[in-house]
Amino acid sequence: MSKKAFQDSYSAEFSHCYGCGRDNPHGLQLKSYWLNDEDKTHTIAHFTPKPYHTGGVPNNAYGGLIASLLDCHGTASAAAAAYETQGRKMGSTPVLRFVTASLSIDFLRPTPIGEELTLCGKVTQLKDRKATITLSLSAGNMLCATGTMTAVRLKSE
Numbered sequence: 001m002s003k004k005a006f007q008d009s010y011s012a013e014f015s016h017c018y019g020c021g022r023d024n025p026h027g028l029q030l031k032s033y034w035l036n037d038e039d040k041t042h043t044i045a046h047f048t049p050k051p052y053h054t055g056g057v058p059n060n061a062y063g064g065l066i067a068s069l070l071d072c073h074g075t076a077s078a079a080a081a082a083y084e085t086q087g088r089k090m091g092s093t094p095v096l097r098f099v100t101a102s103l104s105i106d107f108l109r110p111t112p113i114g115e116e117l118t119l120c121g122k123v124t125q126l127k128d129r130k131a132t133i134t135l136s137l138s139a140g141n142m143l144c145a146t147g148t149m150t151a152v153r154l155k156s157e
């Protein structure tokens with residue numbers, strides 16, 4: 001994908017996240033985008049788990065990996081929606097940066113390793129500093145996990 005990912009607009013100080021920091025060579029380096037240019041309500045990201053992302057059952061991904069992916073996709077979606085609501089370019093100052101306050105996940109079925117996963121997000125509520133995001137993770141047409149996140153925007157100081 002040639003478009004700029006949400007995470008690529010994070011400033012250097014916020015680019016070391018294990019899940020999505022572009023400057024963390026040991027991390028997952030997740031990249032999140034709007035679904036398309038016309039639809040700035042839904043977000044998407046892709047990730048292909050490696051064999052070492054197993055939870056112990058061969059060919060199945062570790063639940064903590066799934067949580068990490070949803071975590072980063074959710075907070076990135078919240079930030080993108082907040083900039084969009086303000087009609088501002090992502091990354092412009094003052095910076096709008098969200099952290100996870102709460103994340104609940106339903107693991108619906110085992111998530112395969114070696115197949116490209118699709119993460120989807122939708123910010124269903126954005127009020128003051130608080131965002132609610134619904135999330136899903138699928139392998140092909142198989143829905144493997146769903147999540148709900150509350151993300152809170154960091155105070156400027």
Ligand SMILES: CCCCC/C=C\C/C=C\C/C=C\C/C=C\CCCC(=O)SCCNC(=O)CCNC(=O)[C@H](O)C(C)(C)COP(=O)(O)OP(=O)(O)OC[C@H]1O[C@@H](n2cnc3c(N)ncnc32)[C@H](O)[C@@H]1OP(=O)(O)O
Binds near residue numbers: 017019071072
């Ligand atoms: C502050 C330091 C956080 C440390 C995080 C470090 C680095 C990350 C920084 C930036 C990220 C940038 C790039 C990377 C991108 C993604 C990273 C992945 C995401 C993560 O991995 S990030 C790490 C895990 N994450 C934490 O380490 C958070 C620890 N925690 C806190 O730092 C506070 O707890 C905080 C800030 C969450 C809230 O504290 P606060 O004092 O600023 O805000 P306050 O309490 O006033 O709440 C305001 C409104 O949020 C509602 N609210 C609050 N908590 C809620 C909850 N649990 N459930 C439901 N609603 C909740 C209230 O009810 C109120 O809502 P209302 O206005 O409607 O009443």
